Amino acid sequence: MGIADKAKNAAEDLVGKAKEVVGDATDNKDLEAEGKKDQGKASLKKAGENVKDVFKK
Known part of the structure; x- marks a missing residue:
């Protein structure tokens, strides 16, 4: 997963917190x-x- 995917997931988490x-x-x-x-x-x-990051190393 790239930086863009990680940012997208972080944004989804923040939106979820805001909705809550x-x-x-x-x-x-x-x-x-x-x-x-x-x-x-x-x-x-x-x-x-x-998990993916661990296997990349």
């Missing part, structure tokens, strides 16, 4: 759940990046 905060503040449980889901996907992708 806005959903919580507005009592919108669907938006809050969507934010948590986005963060989960970003975390899985980051874990995959870490």
Whole structure:
């Protein structure tokens, strides 16, 4: 994975956190759940990046 992919995953995580905060503040449980889901996907992708980085060495 390149720098662009890592930046994209980091951005997805930040968007997820923002959705979660806005959903919580507005009592919108669907938006809050969507934010948590986005963060989960970003975390899985980051874990995959870490595994690939280990095997590149």
